[in-house]
Amino acid sequence: MQPSQLSALGRRVDFPAIARLMNAAFERPGVLSLAAGFTDNRTLPLAEVAEAARELALAGDASVLQYGANQGNTALRAAVAARLVAMDGGNPCGIDASRVMITNGSQQALHLAASLLCDPGDIVLVETPTYFVFLEVLKGLGIRAVPMPAGPSGEPDLAGLGNLIDALRASGELARVRLVYLVSYHSNPSSRSLSLEEKAGLGRLLKAALPTVAVLEDAAYRELGYDGGGGACSVFAMPEWDGGPRLVLGTFTKTYATGLKVGWAACDDDLLLGRMLHYKGHQDFGTSAYAQALVQHAVRSGAFDRRLELLRSTYARKCGILDAALRREGLERAGWSWERASGGLYLWLAGPAGLDTGFDGPLFAAAMREGVLYVPGELCVATAGRDNRVRLSFGVLDGAELEDGARRFARAALSV
Ligand SMILES: Cc1ncc(COP(=O)(O)O)c(C=O)c1O
Numbered sequence: 001m002q003p004s005q006l007s008a009l010g011r012r013v014d015f016p017a018i019a020r021l022m023n024a025a026f027e028r029p030g031v032l033s034l035a036a037g038f039t040d041n042r043t044l045p046l047a048e049v050a051e052a053a054r055e056l057a058l059a060g061d062a063s064v065l066q067y068g069a070n071q072g073n074t075a076l077r078a079a080v081a082a083r084l085v086a087m088d089g090g091n092p093c094g095i096d097a098s099r100v101m102i103t104n105g106s107q108q109a110l111h112l113a114a115s116l117l118c119d120p121g122d123i124v125l126v127e128t129p130t131y132f133v134f135l136e137v138l139k140g141l142g143i144r145a146v147p148m149p150a151g152p153s154g155e156p157d158l159a160g161l162g163n164l165i166d167a168l169r170a171s172g173e174l175a176r177v178r179l180v181y182l183v184s185y186h187s188n189p190s191s192r193s194l195s196l197e198e199k200a201g202l203g204r205l206l207k208a209a210l211p212t213v214a215v216l217e218d219a220a221y222r223e224l225g226y227d228g229g230g231g232a233c234s235v236f237a238m239p240e241w242d243g244g245p246r247l248v249l250g251t252f253t254k255t256y257a258t259g260l261k262v263g264w265a266a267c268d269d270d271l272l273l274g275r276m277l278h279y280k281g282h283q284d285f286g287t288s289a290y291a292q293a294l295v296q297h298a299v300r301s302g303a304f305d306r307r308l309e310l311l312r313s314t315y316a317r318k319c320g321i322l323d324a325a326l327r328r329e330g331l332e333r334a335g336w337s338w339e340r341a342s343g344g345l346y347l348w349l350a351g352p353a354g355l356d357t358g359f360d361g362p363l364f365a366a367a368m369r370e371g372v373l374y375v376p377g378e379l380c381v382a383t384a385g386r387d388n389r390v391r392l393s394f395g396v397l398d399g400a401e402l403e404d405g406a407r408r409f410a411r412a413a414l415s416v
Contacts, residue, residue, distance in 0.1 A: 072102025
């Protein structure tokens with residue numbers, strides 16, 4: 001078969017960087033991965049899931065093994081809405097079970113939203129840096145990701161954003177901006193959270209220029225703040241974002257059982273939510289009813305909240321191990337800088353100016369020689385070009401292995 005026999009989409013989709021990184025790890029068994037955004041197997045709720053499965057079987061309702069509703073398990077949707085409203089401290093958009101859909105990971109919701117809001121050539125405004133797998137989704141769909149400028153510590157640069165809006169207006173492209181994408185809680189990759197003031201400032205500026213633009217707040221790590229708080233309220237509770245459709249996404253893959261792949265989307269706009277449901281119907285007409293029943297059981301029984309407590313303390317501890325090991329190895333003296341995370345699974349490090357951390361650069365080659373993997377910063381930035389930053393994850397490794405990974409990374413970094 002020739003590429004010309006494929007559709008435009010078929011010709012566009014290419015090998016995702018995430019798969020390249022995973023293959024590199026699988027091909028070299030001795031390699032320690034600080035790249036994977038996986039959770040820690042030791043924290044996965046094997047016993048709770050087994051107990052839930054037993055109780056579901058004893059309850060005798062075989063419908064848990066039947067197809068479920070396209071929108072998802074009603075009790076689980078109600079629980080998602082209630083948690084969201086509790087964290088937001090109010091519910092001006094009237095979010096309830098009817099405005100929540102369960103998806104096959106929040107990744108599916110990202111794909112549904114981008115596909116239904118944007119045509120090829122349209123623009124999504126993204127943060128700098130942002131979730132690199134979403135950048136690849138956009139690329140595959142032929143949608144342009146345009147980075148919103150950020151200041152030195154990753155804070156939104158509102159003056160720069162104003163200039164960007166002016167430039168898009170001048171080039172006649174402002175109307176092509178269809179979506180604003182924010183990873184606003186303990187972001188992947190930066191671990192940074194947007195403060196309420198920052199999110200309000202972005203809303204005011206963007207809505208003045210684009211009153212009906214949609215906003216998608218990806219809250220994948222919201223409940224993984226180490227202090228246990230939900231952080232700033234979501235865009236649902238912010239009048240600065242009134243006027244266009246609002247979506248907030250979340251997932252149980254980081255906070256409970258990763259492999260069950262249960263995520264969710266909440267939306268305040270009937271048309272958009274309806275179309276996302278139709279399109280999900282085309283894709284799979286419903287997320288696994290059994291996986292949802294297991295998650296719902298955990299939420300109802302309290303096992304989910306107990307697990308969350310354990311995860312927060314585990315990841316806070318592992319963050320401390322990686323952070324301390326990197327500092328001990330002298331990375332700061334060699335011109336590297338980073339902030340210790342207060343939630344999530346990542347450290348985002350900036351190397352000396354001019355360093356190329358990309359797959360073809362000297363650091364990646366040195367890291368492969370040392371047997372350690374990281375995510376190059378250039379993957380997480382919407383503009384092509386060299387980047388001196390890296391994402392390191394403390395999700396998978398722990399203890400001595402995590403320290404060894406840090407040592408290997410530091411040896412590589414100090415050698416280039
Ligand atoms: C910011 C962000 N959003 C969405 C996802 C998708 O997660 P899942 O499909 O497992 O819910 C991830 C996964 O790493 C992520 O980091």
